[in-house]
Amino acid sequence: MSTLHTLKKLLFGETWLLPIGIALVTTTALLIRPLDRHLWTNDGGFILLVGVVAVLAACVFRTARR
Amino acid sequence: MTFVLVALGAGIAVSVELIEALAIVLAVGVSRRWSDAAIGAAYAVLACTLLAIIVGPVVLASVPLDTLRVMIGILLLLFGLEWLRKGTLRLAGRRARSSSLSEYLEAQEKLHHAPLPPPGQADWAGRIVAFKGVLLEGIEIVLIVSALAARPSGPAPALVGAAIAGIAVLAAGAWLRQPLTRLPETELKWGVGVLLSAFGVFFAAEGLGVHWPGGDAAILYIAATLGAVSQLQAHWLAHHAQLA
Numbered sequence: 001m002s003t004l005h006t007l008k009k010l011l012f013g014e015t016w017l018l019p020i021g022i023a024l025v026t027t028t029a030l031l032i033r034p035l036d037r038h039l040w041t042n043d044g045g046f047i048l049l050v051g052v053v054a055v056l057a058a059c060v061f062r063t064a065r066r
Numbered sequence: 067m068t069f070v071l072v073a074l075g076a077g078i079a080v081s082v083e084l085i086e087a088l089a090i091v092l093a094v095g096v097s098r099r100w101s102d103a104a105i106g107a108a109y110a111v112l113a114c115t116l117l118a119i120i121v122g123p124v125v126l127a128s129v130p131l132d133t134l135r136v137m138i139g140i141l142l143l144l145f146g147l148e149w150l151r152k153g154t155l156r157l158a159g160r161r162a163r164s165s166s167l168s169e170y171l172e173a174q175e176k177l178h179h180a181p182l183p184p185p186g187q188a189d190w191a192g193r194i195v196a197f198k199g200v201l202l203e204g205i206e207i208v209l210i211v212s213a214l215a216a217r218p219s220g221p222a223p224a225l226v227g228a229a230i231a232g233i234a235v236l237a238a239g240a241w242l243r244q245p246l247t248r249l250p251e252t253e254l255k256w257g258v259g260v261l262l263s264a265f266g267v268f269f270a271a272e273g274l275g276v277h278w279p280g281g282d283a284a285i286l287y288i289a290a291t292l293g294a295v296s297q298l299q300a301h302w303l304a305h306h307a308q309l310a
Binding site for chain 2: 013014015018019022026029030033037040041042044045048049052053055056057059060061063064
């Protein structure tokens, strides 16, 4: 059991907020992309970066409070 | 430039993981028997090699390029952001600093109560502790190196970085026969977190059809942004901890 728990921690980390956040950012990117292909091609990377920064900030603040 | 960055990312990630695995094997060797520590570690290396064969050529080669980039990006983000989160908390003093010495002492403590069998008989407790330690760190190495090696430009930089790191850490471990206590592990892990997260954002965006301004150089400004945000958070948390 402890090995399985360690493997789960290894893949998904210590907080569920992180994989859920990454899934949300990726899903949002997939939804935004078809709305304006030109905008996405040029600026989509920065939109993704902002999302990832927000996930990092949220995870750090959430786990710092524990 | 991308060659150097990928090699550096793979090299540091492999070094940090190998140091942790080495600390456990050294703990078994010093407190029990070197032969059992080596046998446990060798079985774990074999298991990781099999995993690398499955994850690398078989799975990665059968997925379309753009889907593969998104998958690699997400995998690198899962690892990178977790390392970066922990690194930020450590720099802010909200979490204990990373130390292979503590892994070493923890492994010795685990074996403290198990009696050592007479010479000629297998020391299963020692072998299992060495096997488990190397296997768990090894899986992480396989996943990170496979993700970095699956780039369209080829696996060379990731494999070169991993090989150099592997040789350096194993040579240092064999020579010193003790955990590498003087390494700034917390800062190294934070740096790996920044690099892996930057690669993750870069690959995921490319897989989703983004053209980065500056091409491969985008990895640098993505890494700088993530590093700056993490440092700001660490300072903010440390400052507020002092006020509280």
